[in-house]
Amino acid sequence: MKAIIYRDAGGPDVLRLVDRDLPAPGPGEVRVRVAVSGVNPTDWQTRSRAAHPRHFSEVTPHLDGAGTIDAVGEGIDRSRVGQRVWLFMAAAGRPTGTAAEFTVVPAERAVPLPDEVGFDVGASLGVPALTAHRALTVAEDGPRRLRPGALDGRVVLAAGGAGAVGHAVIQLARWAGATVISTVSSPENARLATAARAHHVLNYREGNPAAEIRKIAPDGVDIVAEVALGTNLALDLAVLRTRGTISAYANDGGKPVELDVLQSMVLNARLQFLVLYTAGPEAHAAAVDDVAAAVRDGALPVGEEHGLPLVRFPLDRTADAHRAVENGAVGKVLVSIMS
Numbered sequence: 356m357k358a359i360i361y362r363d364a365g366g367p368d369v370l371r372l373v374d375r376d377l378p379a380p381g382p383g384e385v386r387v388r389v390a391v392s393g394v395n396p397t398d399w400q401t402r403s404r405a406a407h408p409r410h411f412s413e414v415t416p417h418l419d420g421a422g423t424i425d426a427v428g429e430g431i432d433r434s435r436v437g438q439r440v441w442l443f444m445a446a447a448g449r450p451t452g453t454a455a456e457f458t459v460v461p462a463e464r465a466v467p468l469p470d471e472v473g474f475d476v477g478a479s480l481g482v483p484a485l486t487a488h489r490a491l492t493v494a495e496d497g498p499r500r501l502r503p504g505a506l507d508g509r510v511v512l513a514a515g516g517a518g519a520v521g522h523a524v525i526q527l528a529r530w531a532g533a534t535v536i537s538t539v540s541s542p543e544n545a546r547l548a549t550a551a552r553a554h555h556v557l558n559y560r561e562g563n564p565a566a567e568i569r570k571i572a573p574d575g576v577d578i579v580a581e582v583a584l585g586t587n588l589a590l591d592l593a594v595l596r597t598r599g600t601i602s603a604y605a606n607d608g609g610k611p612v613e614l615d616v617l618q619s620m621v622l623n624a625r626l627q628f629l630v631l632y633t634a635g636p637e638a639h640a641a642a643v644d645d646v647a648a649a650v651r652d653g654a655l656p657v658g659e660e661h662g663l664p665l666v667r668f669p670l671d672r673t674a675d676a677h678r679a680v681e682n683g684a685v686g687k688v689l690v691s692i693m694s
Contacts, residue, residue: 356374356375356376356377356455356456356457357372357373357374357375357455357456357670358372358373358374358375358415358454358455358456359371359372359373359415359416359454359455359670359673360373360375360413360414360415361402361413361414361416362412362413362414364402364403364404365402365403366403367399367402367674367675367677367678367681368674369402370402370416370673370674370677372670372671372673375455377457378451378457378458378459379426379428379459380426380427380428380431380459381428381429381459382428382429382430383428383429383430383431383461383462384427384428384431384459384460384461384462385424385426385427385428385431385435385440385459385460385461385462385465386424386425386426386427386457386458386459387420387422387423387424387425387440387442387453387457387458387459387460387465388422388423388424388425388456388457388693389420389421389422389442389453389455389456389457389458389692389693390420390421390422390423390474390478390691390692390693391420391421391422391474391475391477391478391689391690391691391692392417392419392420392452392453392454392455392478392670392673392689392690392692393417393418393419393420393421393453393478393479393480393481393482393687393688393689393690394417394673394676394677394679394680394688394689394690395417395418395419395481395482395483395519395680396605396680396681397418397482398416398417398418398446398452398677398680399677399680399681401416401446402414402416402677410448410450411450413450414446414450414452415446415450415451415452415453415454415455415458416446416452416454416673417445417446417452417453417454417690418442418443418444418445418446418447418452418453418481418482419441419442419443419445419453419478419479419480419481419482420441420442420445420452420453420458420477420478420481421439421440421441421442421468421474421475421476421477421478422439422440422442422453422474422692422693423437423438423439423440424436424437424438424440424465425437425457427462428462431462435462435465438465438467439467439468439469439470439474439477440465440466440467440468440477441465441466441468441476441477441478441480441481441650442458442460442464442465442466442477442481443464443466443480443481443482443485443643444464444481444631444639445458445460445464447631447632453478454670454673454690454692455670455692456670456692456693463640463643466643466647467647468650469650469651472650472653475657475658475665475689476650476655476656476657478689479519479655479657479663479665479687479689480646480650480655482519482520482631483519483520483522483523483687484523484527484642484646484649484655485631485639485642485643485646486520486523486604486629486631487520487523487524487526487527487580488501488527488641488642488645488646489602489604489629489631489634489638489642490520490524490578490580490602490604490629491506491511491524491527491528491531491533491578491580491602492638492641492642493600493602493625493627493629494577494578494599494600494625495598495600495625496598497509497577497578497600498531499641500641500644500645501527501530501531501645501649502531502645502648503530503531503532503652504531504532505531505532506528506531506532506533507531507532507533508532509532509533509534509577509578510533510534510535510536510571510572510575510576510577510578510596511524511528511533511534511535511536511576511577511578511579511580512536512537512538512568512576512578512579512580512591512594513525513528513535513536513537513538513548513553513580514537514538514579514580514581514582514583514587514591515537515538515539515540515582515583515607516537516538516539516544516547516548516551516553516556516662517539517543517544517545517547517548517662517685518582519663519686519687520580520582520604520605521537521548521580521582522547522548522551522662522663523655524580525537525548525551525552525553525662526551526552526649526654526655526656527645527646527649527654527655529552529553529554529654530649530652530654530655533577533578534554534555534571534572535552535553535554535555536553536554536555536556536557536568536571536572536576537551537553537555537556537557538556538557538558538559538564538587538590539556539557539558539559540558540559540560541558542558543685544685545558547659547662547663547664547685547686548662549662550659550660550661550662551661551662551663552662555571559587559590564590565590565593565594568594569594572594572596574596575594575595575596575597575599576591576594576595576596576599577596577599577600578599578600578601578602579591579594579595579599579600579601579602580602580604581601581602581603581604581605582604582605582607583605583606583607583608583610584601584603584605584606584612585606585608585609585610585611585612585613586607586608586610588601588612588613588614589613589615592615592618592619592622592624595622595624596622597622597623598622598623598624598625599622599624599625600624600625600626600627601624601625601626601627602627602629603626603627603628603629604628604629604630614626657687659686663686663687664685664686664687665686665687665689666679666684666686666687666688666689667689667690667691668688668689668690668691669690669691670690670691670692672690673690676688676689676690
């Protein structure tokens with residue numbers, strides 16, 4: 356089979372296309388014939404870190420993907436053979452990610468994908484959708500699970516609504532009944548956030564965004580899903596309601612975070628940092644179940660018409676796919692592997 360591998364940390368040029376033997380699933384595992392592999396910032400960040408702990412002599416990257424189960428290991432029901440699935444955390448703690456024609460994953464990381472839902476959707480779930488779920492379920496007095504009606508009466512602010520996680524925040528929050536506000540940096544990104552079905556979209560570089568958000572939510576925002584904490588924290592605190600939550604999943608731009616401690620204390624604000632790797636098995640299981648339900652309801656479509664343009668590369672150009680993500684490509688970068 357064809358696979359992308361790297362042996363040393365570094366830039367995209369360390370990625371190589373090679374031939375490898377077809378892997379066999381072990382106990383509790385399934386083998387998936389990968390159709391589409393999804394690329395996330397964490398994929399290139401892991402690849403590039405020279406100081407990142409290395410546990411394997413060779414790594415096939417990418418956490419997310421979608422395809423069809425073609426073999427199962429001991430202890431797994433053989434009826435799963437032929438099942439269409441979406442994959443998450445494929446390369447987490449393992450050397451075999453989804454940038455290959457076949458990959459082997461623990462069976463619970465291969466989630467059934469409805470026949471009417473395309474592999475592009477499946478490969479776009481994983482990190483973005485599970486991160487969005489975590490961001491929406493960590494509030495002190497908010498729901499721990501998402502379903503239609505779970506966020507009725509709540510106001511969610513999706514910072515960076517044109518990004519993959521911001522897009523998933525908008526879609527999941529809408530599905531769960533929230534009023535969704537999104538902040539963006541350009542008219543083009545505003546168009547995408549609107550296509551994702553945000554109720555209100557504001558360019559944070561224009562006018563007085565705090566005042567505009569307070570017009571929409573006079574009592575303040577319940578949950579902020581934050582992609583650039585250092586840049587946006589002052590705005591977040593200005594619009595956060597008492598006992599509201601800021602869910603920080605990234606700090607794009609790398610600006611240092613300056614926290615007004617007294618303001619945060621008076622608000623009884625919760626500043627929740629999150630990353631999927633250490634969220635824990637219960638949080639993972641809840642997110643997977645709820646995201647799968649949203650997919651069945653048709654709540655997580657992708658494509659430019661739904662606010663998430665798809666940027667495609669073939670397997671032999673995976674290095675270019677990594678460059679695109681590193682350079683801030685708008686939308687979701689996918690590697691097409693099999694039809």
